[in-house]
Amino acid sequence: MQVGEFVFGVMMLVVAILSFIAIFREIKNRNFFAVAFATASLLLFGWYSVMTLYSQITGAITG
Template sequence: MYYILINISPNYNTGKTFSRRLRIMELAIIFLVVAILCAIAVLRELKTKNFFAVAFAGASTLVFGWFSIMTLFSPLFQ
């Protein structure tokens, strides 16, 4: 996987921090895609009335959705 490294200022530490934040955003996007797929699985399994799968897909949606939202909002709290 390739990372986009952008150095805004000549200071090496600033560029390193920015690239780390960009990697965190990639992780948040991956978590968000997984949460969306889990939400689709919840709807699909509700149609087939497979409630055991609904429970696990719902739990996965909540966990991955929470991780993705908190990872996206974490730079705001720092």
């Protein structure tokens, strides 16, 4: 397992969590343009981080 890729996956997961929080904050403010961008960020960074972490963890298990 490469530590750098694992750390990068965790950092992208933090960005996805912050995007999730931003969605609800912007819904409360009725800023739907920002909701769209936060949702897109959540989907993109969330998918990337989950797949990166999955790849790193399964690679470490299989050898």
